[in-house]
Amino acid sequence: MIYLSSFKLSDCQIGNPNIYPYCVFRGKYIEPFVFAPITVFYGNNGSGKSTLLNIIANKLGLKGKENAASNSYGIRNYCDVFSSECSYSLGENEFGREIRYLPKNSRYIKSEDILYEVKKIQQKQVLSEGMLYDYVKRGMKKEEAEKYLKSKEGFKQREYILFAQEKYSNGETSMQYFDEFLQPEALYLLDEPEVSLSPANQVALAEEINKMARLLECQFIIATHSPFMLGTLNAKIYNIDSKEYDITKWSDLENVRFFYDFFRKREREFE
Numbered sequence: 001m002i003y004l005s006s007f008k009l010s011d012c013q014i015g016n017p018n019i020y021p022y023c024v025f026r027g028k029y030i031e032p033f034v035f036a037p038i039t040v041f042y043g044n045n046g047s048g049k050s051t052l053l054n055i056i057a058n059k060l061g062l063k064g065k066e067n068a069a070s071n072s073y074g075i076r077n078y079c080d081v082f083s084s085e086c087s088y089s090l091g092e093n094e095f096g097r098e099i100r101y102l103p104k105n106s107r108y109i110k111s112e113d114i115l116y117e118v119k120k121i122q123q124k125q126v127l128s129e130g131m132l133y134d135y136v137k138r139g140m141k142k143e144e145a146e147k148y149l150k151s152k153e154g155f156k157q158r159e160y161i162l163f164a165q166e167k168y169s170n171g172e173t174s175m176q177y178f179d180e181f182l183q184p185e186a187l188y189l190l191d192e193p194e195v196s197l198s199p200a201n202q203v204a205l206a207e208e209i210n211k212m213a214r215l216l217e218c219q220f221i222i223a224t225h226s227p228f229m230l231g232t233l234n235a236k237i238y239n240i241d242s243k244e245y246d247i248t249k250w251s252d253l254e255n256v257r258f259f260y261d262f263f264r265k266r267e268r269e270f271e
Helices: 049-060 078-085 111-137 142-150 152-164 174-181 199-215 227-232 254-265
Strands: 004-008 038-042 087-090 107-109 187-191 219-223 236-239
Touching (some): 038 049, 049 219, 199 219, 227 254
Parallel strands (some): 187 219
Antiparallel strands (some): 004 087
16 A cells, blocks of 8 residues: 655755755755655665654654754754655555545654663563562462552552663563554554564564555555665665665665675685
8 A cells, every 4th residue: 555655855955054954965866755565765874764754754744753953043943944845745545546644543663762662561571570479479379469460559569660760671572562553554654663673573573564565554664774674575775875865676785785795705604
């Protein structure tokens, strides 16, 4: 399903070359992005792929959009100005008519959102298991301890301890986050969704995205440089590192070639 058909960045020029976000796209020759069911913005750190996603999210008014701050020159908010100069077109429904509204479940999910939710999931899981263990150790039956933890008093105690805790390691509970937030029939903008995931889980997530795009009427626009995601996704890839944002095969991308060359030089060690 194609909810967002195309997006055209502002091609307006301003005098000061340092004003954000104009400076990110300065010197680029940018045709409108034409989206597939899965589209990837590939680029190294600092390439502007996250900025690009956020501009799209702001223009569309998606949940999760970030109100970026531009340089302070006078009273103009240049982020808002840049966004107003961008344009887009929506896709068509099964009757060939242009979609008027994006699905309500559509959202922009940033890497920091994932890490924040992962921390909450881990805190709750670890704390509940730890408290259950402590109560049983003190002599309470397991069924009684479980009942207490579900009570109002037990809930208050758990929340109090959660508030006092500071750090938990980032495991691979990101998959729980995606299971909860990725729903059928929606447009999703994902900024580096591979964060905190092992290579195996990156592949698993990419396969799930492929399935949701193919069977559940979802559309994805993803910013990533993960070779495992790039090699698994059935995606149209824009190379944000190139001057003209070329459409590129995943196997020709710089980051992927680096991994390939690295392991190829050491292939004898795997024999």
